[in-house]
Amino acid sequence: MCTGPAGKSRPAACRQNWLVFPANNAYIFITGPFGSGCKFHNDEDIVMIRERIIRYKGEKITVLFSVDRCTHYSACLEGAPEVFDSLKRPWVVPDAAPPDTVADVIMTCPTGALHFERRDGGPGEPAPAENTIVVETHGPLYFKGTMEVRDQDEKPLLKDTRVAFCRCGMSKIKPFCDDTHARVGFEDAEAPETHPSADSTGPLVQGKIVVTLIKNGPIKVSGPVTIKNEDGELLFKGTKALLCRCGASKRMPFCDGHHSKIRFESEIDCARIV
Numbered sequence: 014m015c016t017g018p019a020g021k022s023r024p025a026a027c028r029q030n031w032l033v034f035p036a037n038n039a040y041i042f043i044t045g046p047f048g049s050g051c052k053f054h055n056d057e058d059i060v061m062i063r064e065r066i067i068r069y070k071g072e073k074i075t076v077l078f079s080v081d082r083c084t085h086y087s088a089c090l091e092g093a094p095e096v097f098d099s100l101k102r103p104w105v106v107p108d109a110a111p112p113d114t115v116a117d118v119i120m121t122c123p124t125g126a127l128h129f130e131r132r133d134g135g136p137g138e139p140a141p142a143e144n145t146i147v148v149e150t151h152g153p154l155y156f157k158g159t160m161e162v163r164d165q166d167e168k169p170l171l172k173d174t175r176v177a178f179c180r181c182g183m184s185k186i187k188p189f190c191d192d193t194h195a196r197v198g199f200e201d202a203e204a205p206e207t208h209p210s211a212d213s214t215g216p217l218v219q220g221k222i223v224v225t226l227i228k229n230g231p232i233k234v235s236g237p238v239t240i241k242n243e244d245g246e247l248l249f250k251g252t253k254a255l256l257c258r259c260g261a262s263k264r265m266p267f268c269d270g271h272h273s274k275i276r277f278e279s280e281i282d283c284a285r286i287v
């Protein structure tokens with residue numbers, strides 16, 4: 014699902030807009046949008062999260078692009094083609110549109126591959142009004158909200174407002190989605206299940222959600238959150254959920270314990286990515 018500039022689903026032709034990057038791009042590692050956010054986290058030679066981020070510096074706004082987290086949904090290309098053009102180098106020209114426009118388009122990037130830093134004193138990205146997770150059919154979990162991602166020992170890994178988490182279990186950059194689900198033809202066995210907690214219709218007290226990556230297991234979400242399918246139908250509303258990220262649950266999007274049966278491995282081996 015592409016939550017592009019018009020909030021519409023990804024057009025069928027979207028995959029024609031794959032971004033292409035030259036092999037000689039100089040990737041650099043930096044801290045993320047919250048200052049201490051996006052980063053490597055190594056634990057006994059296991060990489061929990063990694064990101065390669067390129068900065069495109071303009072006069073009024075700097076665009077931060079996470080190479081790994083871009084799944085080529087083209088909301089940026091369609092939202093501000095004068096700024097984002099995958100056929101040109103550099104593919105991002107931050108000053109080609111007013112900074113407010115650039116910021117607005119960046120905030121439609123559903124994966125969090127794009128962020129910005131204002132250099133003109135303009136406002137940063139506001140905290141979303143609510144925390145939502147959209148379950149894309151045969152695809153990832155799109156988180157939007159005020160979230161802190163932690164490992165199962167509660168070590169903070171990332172703070173962000175937009176993340177696409179792998180749900181098929183086959184991404185090479187877990188926990189992020191890298192579009193592998195589309196390449197391998199991942200399919201949900203059945204339509205996403207509605208959790209009984211979805212019956213609670215009252216307002217949730219808002220606050221941040223803590224997203225805990227259980228080693229070789231599910232994603233634990235703690236905090237006020239609403240989970241919907243890609244058609245906007247409510248699946249869950251509450252403050253605690255265990256979401257499958259191994260691809261094998263028969264109760265999607267919720268974990269049913271199948272990760273143990275298939276011996277799911279959630280971490281990335283350093284040797285495979287360096």
Ligand code: SF4
Binds near residue numbers: 085121
């Ligand atoms: S940067 Fe974001 S909006 Fe642009 S193509 Fe990649 S995922 Fe889509």
Ligand code: FES
Binds near residue numbers: 232268
């Ligand atoms: S993570 Fe898939 S069943 Fe638990």
